Amino acid sequence: MTEDGTAATSLAESVSADIAARLAPVDAELARRYPGEPGTRQPVHTVYVPADAVTPGTVRAWGEQARDLLDEHAPDAASLAAVLGLREDLAAPVYERVRAKLEREPVEDLRIDFEDGYGIRSDAEEDAAAAAAARVVRAGHEEGGAPPYTGIRMKCMEAGVRERGIRTLDIFLTGLLETGGLPDGLVLTLPKVSHPEQVAAMARLCGEFEAARGLPAGRLGFEIQIETTQSVLGADGRATVALMIDAAGGRATSLHYGTFDYSAACGVSAAHQAMDHPVADHAKAVMQTAAAGTGVRLSDGSTNIVPSGTREQVHEAWRHHHALVRRSLARAYYQGWDMHPGHLPTRYAAVYAFYREGMERAAARLAAYTGNAGADAAVMDEPATARALSGYLMRGLDCGALSPGEVARHSGLTRADLGHFAGRPTEAEVN
Structure with a gap:
């Protein structure tokens, strides 16, 4: 210590200032590439419907078909719990939430x-379908019943279908405007x-449309589907996913794993193409690492096993789908594809059970971390774990598995408190 009581040091102040100056570009680059959680709701699934089959009543019809299947094969909480192996204390709250x-x-x-779900049609036919898709989306928003998220999957940027995909996107967006x-x-x-330049081309396409129609720069974002081997590992041996996120220029919103295209590209036989195959796990681990901290979200793929036929066949398909969704959730893939109305009951059952079964434990750990527990903590958590615990509870709130009241009762924290610990920006900051 010095005579005046301050701590003694050896380095000149100029050293720290010089290091700060040298690292300023790095700081800016890290902030640009890794902005963190976007702070908005993430859907728990994506439903794909071929363009020639979608109507303003599609969403309502899917709900009705799912309820009919539930009524026929699991008419009450106990029967669904028995099929899926839900804990007794979760059966009623999960079932009630699924029905609602x-x-x-x-x-x-x-x-x-x-x-893929639409295929190759004549230009006139696809032009008409693209215009109709815009009308379907508009009708859903004007008449009510539209999902929180809606859009199209265009054809890709490969040479053979590139022009067709661009035209379909143009017609659809123009129709909405x-x-x-x-x-x-x-x-x-x-x-x-299959190449970062294709992502860059999509980003340019979005920018050109914005300029042509006087939209704010950056208004259009897009998802990138990871379903080719080249999207995971490039010809030069480099991991490609991070390059594609960067090529999007801030427009990439999420990465979606394509179960069957990717498995087939890896040579996996049809009988073994699945979300839990080792090639799928490898691809999704690369996606997860590349997307971490970037604000780009992740979605798992789908199963092609449909709940239909006898009760035993429906129950077996439900158990299979439920287990896959649970597996994805445990691996921090909080979204997936659903290809049939019969997948909806088990999608929501798995999601609601996942958050409800861990709510009290997560809330108690957060209460201890924040000093709201009133007792010594059984687990000494780090800030990073507090962020994960808060994010878990916020996702449960977002999807309707949890209510703000019960989370507050167990943790002593409001939604705003959770957002602070989760590192989510406030609604004002998002807007």
């Missing part, structure tokens, strides 16, 4: 598909990406 969800908001994210503007929750999906 199927009535109120059966689909959270609808993607009108112009790619001419009937009232771009709706909130608009989502665009770019499939079969």
Whole structure:
């Protein structure tokens, strides 16, 4: 210590200032690349419907079909719990929430598909379908019942279908603008990406459309589907996902794993193409690492096993789908694809059980961390874990598995408190 009581040091102040100056560009680059959680709701699933099959009543019809299947094969909480192996204390609250969800908001994210689910049609036919898709989206927003998120999956940027995909996107977006503007929750999906330059081309396409129609720069974002081997590992041996996120220029909103295209590209036989195959786990681990901290979200793929046939067949398909969704959630893939109305009951059952079964424990750990527990903590958590615990509870609130009152009762924290610890920006900061 010095005579005046201050701590003694050896380095000149200029050393610290010089290091700060040298690292300022690095600080700026890290802030640009890793802005953190976007602070908005993430849908728990995406439903893909071919463009020629979607109507203004599609979402309502999916909900009705899912409820009919539930009524026929699991008419009460105990029967669904028995099929899925839910804990006895979770059976009633999960079942009640599933039923309410199927009535109120059966689909959270609808993607009108112009790619594999639609196929190659004449230009006139696809032009008409793209214009019709815009009308369907507009009708949903004007008449009510639209999912929180809706959009299209265009054809990819490969040479053979590139021009067709661009034209479909143009017709769809133009149709929306001419009937009232771009709706909130608009989502665009770019499939079969095999090179970062294709992502850059999509970003340019969005920018050109914004300029042509006088939209704010950055208004249009898009999802990138990871379903080619080149999207995970490039010809030069470099991991490609991070390069694609960067090529999007801030427009990438999420990465979606394509179960069947990617598995087939890896040579996996049809009988073994699945979300839990080792090649899927490798691809998704690379996606997860590349996206961490960037604000780009993750979505798992789908299963092609449909709940239909006898009760035993429906129950077996439900157990299979439920287990896959649970597996994804445990691996921090909080979104996935659903390809059939029969997948909705088990999607929501898995999601609601996942958050409800861990709520009290997560809330108690947060209460101890924040000093609201009133007793010594059984676990000494780090700030990073507090962030994860808060994020877990916020996702439970977002999807309707949890209520603000019960979370506050167990943790002593409001939603705003959770957002602070989770590192989410406030609504004012997002807007």
